[in-house]
Amino acid sequence: MPLLTSDIDDAIRAAGLRVTESRRAVFDALRSHPHASADEIHAAVHPIVDSTLQSVYNALGDFAAAGLVRRIEPAGHPMLFELRVDDNHHHLVCTRCGAVEDVDCATGHAPCLVPGDTHGYRVAVAEVTYWGLCASCADEDS
Ligand SMILES: [Zn+2]
Ligand SMILES: [Zn+2]
Structure with missing residues (x-):
């Protein structure tokens, strides 16, 4: 899995966050799964890094606070995340x-x-x- 791409690291750092393996994997999963729920992202990330659902939530929360991801909440659906912001x-x-x-x-x-x-x-x-x-x-x- 080519996770170590520098553009991911650059995007995370540009948002003022430290690059961690878990954040990098979550970001990569968001690129291939737009409008994914935390569960779906965890399912995509888990085979690559041994991260818990909680650590995926933490990464998504950090990304959202830093403006890297947008949360959408269609009624009756779990919260969905995407990288297309602003x-x-x-x-x-x-x-x-x-x-x-x-x-x-x-x-x-x-x-x-x-x-x-x-x-x-x-x-x-x-x-x-x-x-x-x-x-x-x-x-x-x-
Ligand atoms: Zn349909
Ligand atoms: Zn969208």
């Missing part, structure tokens, strides 16, 4: 199989949607979840 993109979620896809921001910069009434808030981010059936689930119905 572009205010949205998500399509399949109500049947739980597949998650990225949807680009409608106007290319945050917030891409403005509420009808901001109640005086200065809106910085809009997070939209589109719910429906993914293509393969919709195919099963037809």
